[in-house]
Amino acid sequence: MVDVLEPMIDAPIAGQSLTAELGNRPWQQPPQYTTVEEALQYYVPRLTNPEMLDDLFNVMETGIPLTTLANAIQSSGVMEGKHSLDVGILILPVLMETMAYLAEESDIEYVAGTNKKIGSDKPSKAAIARAIAMVKKEQGESLEEPEEEMQTEIELEEPSGGLMSRRNTDGI
Numbered sequence: 001m002v003d004v005l006e007p008m009i010d011a012p013i014a015g016q017s018l019t020a021e022l023g024n025r026p027w028q029q030p031p032q033y034t035t036v037e038e039a040l041q042y043y044v045p046r047l048t049n050p051e052m053l054d055d056l057f058n059v060m061e062t063g064i065p066l067t068t069l070a071n072a073i074q075s076s077g078v079m080e081g082k083h084s085l086d087v088g089i090l091i092l093p094v095l096m097e098t099m100a101y102l103a104e105e106s107d108i109e110y111v112a113g114t115n116k117k118i119g120s121d122k123p124s125k126a127a128i129a130r131a132i133a134m135v136k137k138e139q140g141e142s143l144e145e146p147e148e149e150m151q152t153e154i155e156l157e158e159p160s161g162g163l164m165s166r167r168n169t170d171g172i
Helices: 036-047 050-061 066-079 085-105 125-139
Strands: none
Touching: 036 050, 036 066, 036 085, 050 066, 050 085, 066 085
């Protein structure tokens, strides 16, 4: 039985991550690919590699969203020093589109992981409402003003006499 009172010996020492020499980590060096195009030239052939496709399709069929897969791929590229975090964020949509295309071509069911379907061109209801409001404003029509809400008074509760509460000067 493990004694709860014994200290954890396997735990890292506080500040241990700061003991490595500056510049020894791959992400502390200049990235290998500095543009989005270079990074995509690195990733797309790897995604279309038949050995990689089998594994990728197996993962897609388990229901893991494409957003999670693309984020994991780009995060590992940042940690390996392949590209910067900025480039990784910019290539995320392209990685997702590429994986979705490959899955659709192979009749593999996948979860996009976004609220809307990838490639959907239909604007949201909020965007339509904003556009209508802008058009009405430009045309000079007055928009319906929202009704003023009645303000209600908030009743203050008598403070409780808990352990950490202030003492009442009235002696109560």
